[in-house]
Amino acid sequence: MSGGRKPRPTPNLSALTSPSNTGPSLLISGFTDTPQPAVEDVPVEQITPRATQPRRSFPEAALEQLAASIRTHGVLQPLAVLERPGGYDLIAGERRLRAAKRAGLTRVPVKVFKGLNEAQVRQLAAVENLQREDLNPVDETDAIMDILAAELALPREELSGRLERWKTLRMKDPALGRATEEERAQIARLEELFRSLSKGDWTSFVANRLPILRLPTDLLEAVRSGAVEYTKAVALRRLPEAERAALLAEAGTQSLQALRKEVARRTAALDAQSESDVTALWETLRSPAMKRRLEQLPENEQARARALLGELSGLLQGSPAPTKR
Structure with a gap:
């Protein structure tokens, strides 16, 4: 057995991108069939990266290495873009786009999607990027969360809390006897998604990957x-x-x-x-020199200082002094 890196499992994304027996999956909501994009060569200056690209980190050395490969072999894997008036919005392939520009290419091959809404664009971007070998753990976790939010029909900002609650429910009640019908359906869908993504158990994802985003x-x-x-x-x-x-x-x-x-x-x-530091401060406040300094203050400042010292003493002893109103 060689000592090389273990091959990464290939996600089975058919469940996410193909219609099911009960109708299209949420990933292709609004389509009657799985979208089949045309592949074209388009000018690089007409392609605009989106601010919400799942992939955000582009190490300089890796970018230059890809540019050198593109100079020799060209862009082997088409980028994914959304057609708009006057140009294209990038769905996936920003690293290839940057490297192609660095290599001096004026045109690149792209898969052209048409008529997608923003939710569908984000979902397709997540699926495309999730299949990259060099995707870092942060962006991979982000991509999975985007897919889960779409497939479970939940806002992304609510998803982490739901996943953690479902994990606690599953751990305490493996048979989900106390879960609602909706919760059981969502957890069943979650398990199906993770089988398709080849990402192991979803409870492990919640325990080990969600903390990355925090x-x-x-x-x-x-x-x-x-x-x-x-x-x-x-x-x-x-x-x-x-x-x-x-x-x-x-x-x-x-x-x-x-x-x-x-x-x-x-x-x-x-x-x-x-x-x-706390001990030193406390000793300073209790010192004879500090007591003399307190007695030298004007009467109104003495009263204020004593009130503050009383409040501090109460806080340190666990019973804060009442504040005068």
Whole structure:
């Protein structure tokens, strides 16, 4: 057996892009048949990337490598575009478009879709991008979430909460005896989708992949660019931004176990420092010098200072002093 990289499972997307026995899937809602786009060569200046492209990270070295390949072999896989008056909106293939421009091409092959609404464009973009070998974990998770939102007919902003609730329901009640009919239907559809996507169990996706989308911006971009693995980014999330910046630069050469130990050590040190700072502040406030300074204040400032000290004492002891109205 070779020591090479294990081949990535190929998603079976027919369930997402073909009509079913009960009518078209939500992915092609509004079509009477699966769309069959024409393939044409179009000028690159007529293609406009969309702001909501699922793929967002384009490492410079990889882009130059693709440009070199395009100079030799051309664009082997057509881009996907939506026809509009005067040009085309890009659905999928922004990296190929950028590399083609860098390689000096003036025209590129594209699959031209017509008459799609915004929801259908986003769904097709997600499906197209999900099949890329080099898609990073952040954009892959985003693409899967776009597909799930479309197929389950849910707004994207509500989807994470629903998935987590269904996961808790499944874990506590595997037979779904306490679930509503609608919940059982949605979970059944969810399981069907993950079988088609070849992405394993949906509860594992909820537990292990959804947290990626909650990462702070610096860690999210590091995962997108390939600078750090997402499991390491999740470990680094425990640290404040200033602390994790230096550790982020070293994370690529550390094992996950070593990184977690270092994060735990730094977190403990920060907690100890915080406790020390609070103790020092408390001792300062109780010192004779501070008492003398308080007595030297004008009467109105003394009253205000005593009220603030009383409120602080109450907060630290778990019983905040009442605020005067």
